[in-house]
Amino acid sequence: MSRLDRLRMGKVETRHFQQFNELLRYVFQVTKKELQMVGWEEREIALAKLPVLEKADVLGWFDGEKLISQLAVYPFQVNIFGRTFEMGGLTGVGTYPEYSGLGLMNKLMRQALLDMQQRKQSISYLFPYSFPFYRRKGWEIISDKMTFEIRDFQLPKIRKVPGYVERLDTEHPDVRTVYRHFSSMRHAAMIRNELAWDEYWRWDLDDLTAAVYYDDSHQPVGYLLYWISTDVLHVKEMVYINQEARIGLWNFISAHFSMVSKVVGNTYTNDPLAFWLDDGEIKETIAPYYMARIVDVKQFIAQYPFKALGIEIHLTFELDDPILEWNQGVFTLHVSESGQGQLIQSEGMADFSLDIQTLTTMLLGYKRPSYLADIGRLASNKQTVEILENLIERETPYFSDYF
Structure with missing residues (x-):
């Protein structure tokens, strides 16, 4: 044998x-x-x-x-x-x-x-130990992680806000209340069930603290997860529902001016801190973070919310998938006036062609159709690219979890 x-x-x-x-x-x-x-x-x-x-x-x-x-x-x-x-x-x-x-x-x-x-x-996420390996299997980058380092003298000046901050245990229910509201607003974010929360906390140390911002109606509208070690304030995540909460949480960080030499942490949006701070000469780096792949393109399209353009759209495309035969071949995409999509197996000339990796990152909004066409990942004419640009919402994916 x-x-x-x-x-x-x-x-x-x-x-x-x-x-x-x-x-x-x-x-x-x-x-x-x-x-x-x-x-x-x-x-x-x-x-x-x-x-x-x-x-x-x-x-x-x-x-x-x-x-x-x-x-x-x-x-x-x-x-x-x-x-x-x-x-x-x-x-x-x-x-x-x-x-x-x-x-x-x-x-x-x-x-x-x-x-x-x-x-x-209909979709799968993963944290890649090798981008080339997972790309060959059909996954593609869909989110970024930004790291920042702010010296104590670069912290923003405290600005008056109507609410207040309370330091709480990370398991306080208001932390989950804020995140539930936040994730319902943020495209590509994890909707955390008990398992997701368990994974989110799994490798954190005991000295992690939550600072929750409450508005003047005493409603939690933002939180900061942080710890302090050797004169450095480390930000695990900052979540805010509105700009008032953002300012309030940064006020709380700035109140540590005499206690820390710098603040370091991560953000997961395309909103650079440098532009928002008075002293924007800070260290910021950006790196790809999570990858995703569409598992079943017909299932995914049936759920996917295209922009409602008020007219019906019909596009035929050729799709390639390195592993899954049900994602291979020629398909026709039908999008209703209200933005409801349907995908059926088709024949004939394709308006565009691409692989499952490119389709995933395009539909999740990490890279736009025009950019993908420019770099040769999307084979299409300008008119079709313009239609795709109009069909896909413009919002940067946010994903801050790790599993």
């Missing part, structure tokens, strides 16, 4: 937990010492990943009883231009090196995507 004949694909269950954890630790080269340096004990390290097996759909390859390759899919939801989509969150991807080159991960991913299709998870 050859080695390939010994291998079988199957569900990874809680009884496989030790093997699951060992494979993750080996693939990502996370040592016990590194995790303990940030305050994690061995038992906590192990238990942190147990929810993956309990709440996710985990697939693996087994050589006899030995787990040799795996991936997990979390059941999540995201807001896409105001509509709730079921999303399969891909994580825990890895194969032992001695089993590489056998096409195991390709088959695992195809099966995981087939399972997502059957669960009506």
